[in-house]
Amino acid sequence: xxxxxxxxxFLASDKVSKDELxxxxxxxxxxxxxxxxxxxxxxxxxKKSPVMVxxxxxxxxxxxxxxxxxxxxAVNGYLNVFLNREFYTRDVLTAILQRGDDFPAAPPNDKxxxxxxxxxxxxxxxxxxxxxxxxxxxxxxxxxxFLGYNAVGINHLGDWGTxxxxxxxxxxxWGGGDTIEExxxxxxxxxxxxxxxxxxxxxxxxxxxxxxxxxxxxLALFRKFKEITLKEAEKVYKxxxxxxxxxxxxxxYNDKMAPVVELLENKGLLTxxxxxxxxxxxxxxxxxxxxxxxxxxxxxxxxxxxxxxxxKNAYDFNQNLYVVAYQQNLHFRQVFKVLEMMGFxxxxxxxxxxxxxxSLEGGGSLSTRKGNVVLLKDVLAAAVEKAGRIIxxxxxDLEGRDAVAxxxxxxxxxxxxxxxxxxxxxxxxxxxxxxxxxxxxxxLQYTYARCRSVLSRGEVSGIGYKTEQxxxxxxxxxxxxxxxxVCFDPKLADELTDDQTFEVIRLLGGFDGAVAEAAKTxxxxxxxxxxxxxxxxxxxxYIDHRVINDDKKMQSARLLLTRCVANVLKNGLKLVLLDAxxxx
RNA sequence: GCGCCAGUAGCUCAGCCGGAUAGAGCAUCGCCCUUCUAAGGCGAGGGUCAGGGGUUCGAAUCCCUUCUGGCGCGCCA
Numbered sequence: 001x002x003x004x005x006x007x008x009x010f011l012a013s014d015k016v017s018k019d020e021l022x023x024x025x026x027x028x029x030x031x032x033x034x035x036x037x038x039x040x041x042x043x044x045x046x047k048k049s050p051v052m053v054x055x056x057x058x059x060x061x062x063x064x065x066x067x068x069x070x071x072x073x074a075v076n077g078y079l080n081v082f083l084n085r086e087f088y089t090r091d092v093l094t095a096i097l098q099r100g101d102d103f104p105a106a107p108p109n110d111k112x113x114x115x116x117x118x119x120x121x122x123x124x125x126x127x128x129x130x131x132x133x134x135x136x137x138x139x140x141x142x143x144x145x146f147l148g149y150n151a152v153g154i155n156h157l158g159d160w161g162t163x164x165x166x167x168x169x170x171x172x173x174w175g176g177g178d179t180i181e182e183x184x185x186x187x188x189x190x191x192x193x194x195x196x197x198x199x200x201x202x203x204x205x206x207x208x209x210x211x212x213x214x215x216x217x218x219l220a221l222f223r224k225f226k227e228i229t230l231k232e233a234e235k236v237y238k239x240x241x242x243x244x245x246x247x248x249x250x251x252x253y254n255d256k257m258a259p260v261v262e263l264l265e266n267k268g269l270l271t272x273x274x275x276x277x278x279x280x281x282x283x284x285x286x287x288x289x290x291x292x293x294x295x296x297x298x299x300x301x302x303x304x305x306x307x308x309x310x311x312k313n314a315y316d317f318n319q320n321l322y323v324v325a326y327q328q329n330l331h332f333r334q335v336f337k338v339l340e341m342m343g344f345x346x347x348x349x350x351x352x353x354x355x356x357x358x359s360l361e362g363g364g365s366l367s368t369r370k371g372n373v374v375l376l377k378d379v380l381a382a383a384v385e386k387a388g389r390i391i392x393x394x395x396x397d398l399e400g401r402d403a404v405a406x407x408x409x410x411x412x413x414x415x416x417x418x419x420x421x422x423x424x425x426x427x428x429x430x431x432x433x434x435x436x437x438x439x440x441x442x443x444l445q446y447t448y449a450r451c452r453s454v455l456s457r458g459e460v461s462g463i464g465y466k467t468e469q470x471x472x473x474x475x476x477x478x479x480x481x482x483x484x485x486v487c488f489d490p491k492l493a494d495e496l497t498d499d500q501t502f503e504v505i506r507l508l509g510g511f512d513g514a515v516a517e518a519a520k521t522x523x524x525x526x527x528x529x530x531x532x533x534x535x536x537x538x539x540x541x542y543i544d545h546r547v548i549n550d551d552k553k554m555q556s557a558r559l560l561l562t563r564c565v566a567n568v569l570k571n572g573l574k575l576v577l578l579d580a581x582x583x584x
Numbered sequence: 585g586c587g588c589c590a591g592u593a594g595c596u597c598a599g600c601c602g603g604a605u606a607g608a609g610c611a612u613c614g615c616c617c618u619u620c621u622a623a624g625g626c627g628a629g630g631g632u633c634a635g636g637g638g639u640u641c642g643a644a645u646c647c648c649u650u651c652u653g654g655c656g657c658g659c660c661a
Contacts, residue, residue: 026603038603040641050641077641078604121661158661250661276659285587286657293659300661329588330656354589357654390623408623420597423589425654432596436623438609439597446623454620529598529608536608543616543625562620584623 002513003068003083004035010066011057016042030503033073033080040077050077085502086493092509093488096564103571106148113144114152114311117323118242119249121158123167123225125184126236127373128428131417132355137323138242139418139524139576140353146575147519152315153242156307157249159226165208166190168221169200180232183225184373236376239410241577248310256306257298261291269341279338289334304335312346319349321522326354326423353522355422361429379433383409386434387442391584398583407579408442409434414577415441419528439532441578444569447535451566452582454547458559488560495557504541504565507534511568515575524576531572538565 004025012018021037028036039057043050054074061072061081068091071082117137120130137153144151170186171177177186194200210218230247237243261277264270270277275294281287290299311320322332332352339347360374387409391401398404416433420426436442496505507530514530517523547558570580 023601024603028604032604036604038642040603044641076604161661274658278658287587288658290658295659297659299659303661325655326589327655328661331661333588356590387623394623395621424597425590427596432610435610438623440609440623442623443609446621450621450624452621457620525598532598532608539624540626542620546620548620584621 003088006066006068007035007037007081011060015046028080030499030506032075033078034083034506035081037079037081038077039079043077053077054079085497085505088509089493089496089502089505090488090490092505093493093560093564094490096508096511096567097488097560099567099571101567101570103146103567105146108150109148110150111148111318112150112152112315113319113321114154114315114317115141115144115321115323116154116156117141118237118244119156119158119324120229120233121163122229122249123164123180123183123187124158124229125180125373126233126376128376128379129358129373131376131413132358132422132426133323133325134237134242135240135414135417135577136353136355136422136524137321138240139527140321140323140519140522141243142575142577143515143519143524143527146515150315152246152317153244154246154248154311155244157226157247157251160250160254162205162208163187164211164222164225165206166194166201166204167225168207168211168218169203171221177221177225178228180228183228232377236380239377239380239406240414241579248307250303253303253306253310256310257302260302260306260309261298263342264291264338267342269338279334279341281334281337284337286330286334286337289338301331301335301338304331305338308335308339308350309344312344317346317349319351320346321351321353323353323355323522325357327357328352329354351522353422356425358426358428361427374428374430379430380410380413382430383413383434385409387412387436390436395584404581404584407581408436408445408584411441411445411573411578412436413441415444415528418524418576419532421525422523442584444531444535444573445578445580445584447539448566448569448573448580449582449584450542451538451562451569454542454562455559455566457548458555458562489556492553492557492560495554496561500537500541500544501558501561504534504537504561507537508564508568511572514572518575527572528576531569531576534565534568534572538562 004022004027007025008018008022011021021042024039024041025035025037028034037054037057039050039053043053046053048056051074054077057079058072058074061069065072068084068087069081070084073080073082115137117140118130118134120126141151141153167177167183167186167190170190174186174189176182190200190204194204207218211222261270264279269279270291271280271288272278273280273288276290277292278288278290281289289301291302291305292298308320311317324332329352332350336347336350336352339350360372384406388401388405391398391405391408395401412435413433416435417426419439496502510530511534514527518526541561545558547555547562549555573580
């Protein structure tokens with residue numbers, strides 16, 4: 001529903017092309033105009049005054065007012081255009097209703113995007129530091145899938161390294177290690193003890209070597225750690241609604257790094273430096289990228305190179321995204337540059353999607369080694385518990401209250417993580433994570449439930465609805481097209497033209513733009529913000545406009561609008577991982 | 585020291601590919617449930633858009649610079 005396009009097309013002439021005009025046209029505030037064009041740039045080009053240009057364009061519209069346009073004015077060098085509200089309303093509402101209650105994904109576009117997110121470490125607890133990458137990545141996966149991409153979610157597990165040797169030492173010495181909590185305690189204890197006893201570290205290294213060599217005992221323990229961790233993590237993923245297509249992590253790439261090193265060698269990219277093998281990046285103003293340690297062992301970058309190449313071969317991606325904290329900015333710039341130097345033309349499709357740092361309120365930093373963590377499952381449990389209490393208080397008879405409490409509580413936590421731009425640092429506050437008022441997930445869910453509540457009444461008395469049985473009540477002349485079970489009667493549009501109502505409709509028309517923008521910028525928050533605007537606007541409409549009333553035509557119009565808001569909210573919420581309960 | 589990122593209301597943040605009066609939420613204060621869910625709505629107060637230059641008809645937005653904060657800069661990931 002982008003009428004800027006339409007306007008640009010309309011105004012295009014042999015003097016100015018559509019493409020020149022389009023970037024000049026802006027959304028306006030709905031009062032001075034719906035869409036507007038400051039004419040100063042154009043005036044300079046045409047060597048006329050902006051006032052004159054605006055007037056000429058206005059006259060051009062006035063001469064033959066197109067059906068989508070209501071009025072055009074020239075004010076101080078601005079061309080102000082008002083949309084024909086009825087026309088716009090018909091356009092927008094019809095399109096939304098045709099998509100049905102569950103918007104279908106766009107047809108496949110033959111493009112693949114791989115997304116690396118969450119990427120937890122084995123034998124470490126799932127804490128709030130992992131929340132951002134997990135939900136941002138999970139949301140991006142849904143957004144790209146919705147847009148018709150083949151979206152591949154990859155959990156690049158941290159399942160390799162000396163820490164597993166250390167854990168084995170701890171298990172052998174102190175026992176336990178059968179649950180994630182025990183593993184986490186052992187990990188902390190090990191580091192405490194190792195402070196005074198360095199031989200522990202040596203033993204840890206020895207045990208890790210055994211894992212590498214395939215020692216059955218060591219391997220069995222290692223696998224157990226992995227199993228325990230994944231089982232626990234999968235519970236959290238299920239709660240969050242986050243999914244993966246692959247769990248290929250560090251251990252998966254063990255046998256895939258040697259060929260990469262060889263390739264680097266053959267291309268003459270490796271140089272020796274203090275005993276280590278590096279790729280020099282001086283000409284790109286970056287420090288060298290370490291490929292092999294002086295003892296010949298591989299490094300982080302080596303693994304990421306191997307993983308990127310593997311992903312290209314396995315998935316043939318067009319875009320390869322890494323949802324990883326911004327601390328690793330330099331690392332990814334180096335890796336991508338090395339890929340480019342290796343001659344992979346797809347290196348440009350690799351993108352780091354950075355996000356901010358999570359710290360604990362009061363200044364503490366998260367540290368697994370010190371045991372200074374807030375477990376995600378605890379936060380989620382607290383949120384669900386609180387949601388349950390509120391339901392108990394406000395709506396004790398609610399059916400399925402446990403499920404609703406879960407949707408709302410979890411929704412609050414997820415939404416809190418996905419509402420701000422990725423790049424912002426976060427000081428984690430439980431109070432804020434458990435906030436259900438104002439700009440929160442529950443606010444959106446509440447608005448949706450409010451819509452459903454109205455609709456459940458409207459379906460009894462309204463026209464314009466398909467009943468449960470499938471007949472269309474009072475709609476003999478209406479045509480149903482597309483996937484929706486409801487259609488919009490064009491005659492109803494004149495009931496929805498007041499400012500407050502039209503503002504809701506304007507916002508409804510912006511849904512696809514918001515989703516596209518979110519994908520383009522890898523920012524799920526664009527969608528969260530959009531939904532917030534829509535919900536706020538609907539709530540204002542709701543307070544001032546009674547939907548269920550005696551004027552059946554007006555009621556139908558408002559019911560259909562409410563239906564559209566509900567559907568956009570529900571489908572938008574899905575893209576940012578939130579459920580939309582019908583009642584709460 | 586060098587590099588990257590950030591600095592907008594008391595707090596958390598939108599707005600940043602230049603446009604006409606800088607917007608939300610939280611917090612504070614005051615209103616609105618005998619009509620569709622008050623997890624809601626309305627109103628009030630609160631801003632040198634970190635400071636200073638510059639470009640432009642027009643700058644929170646672009647450029648330069650200073651300050652403040654975060655992060656990174658070789659054998660961890």
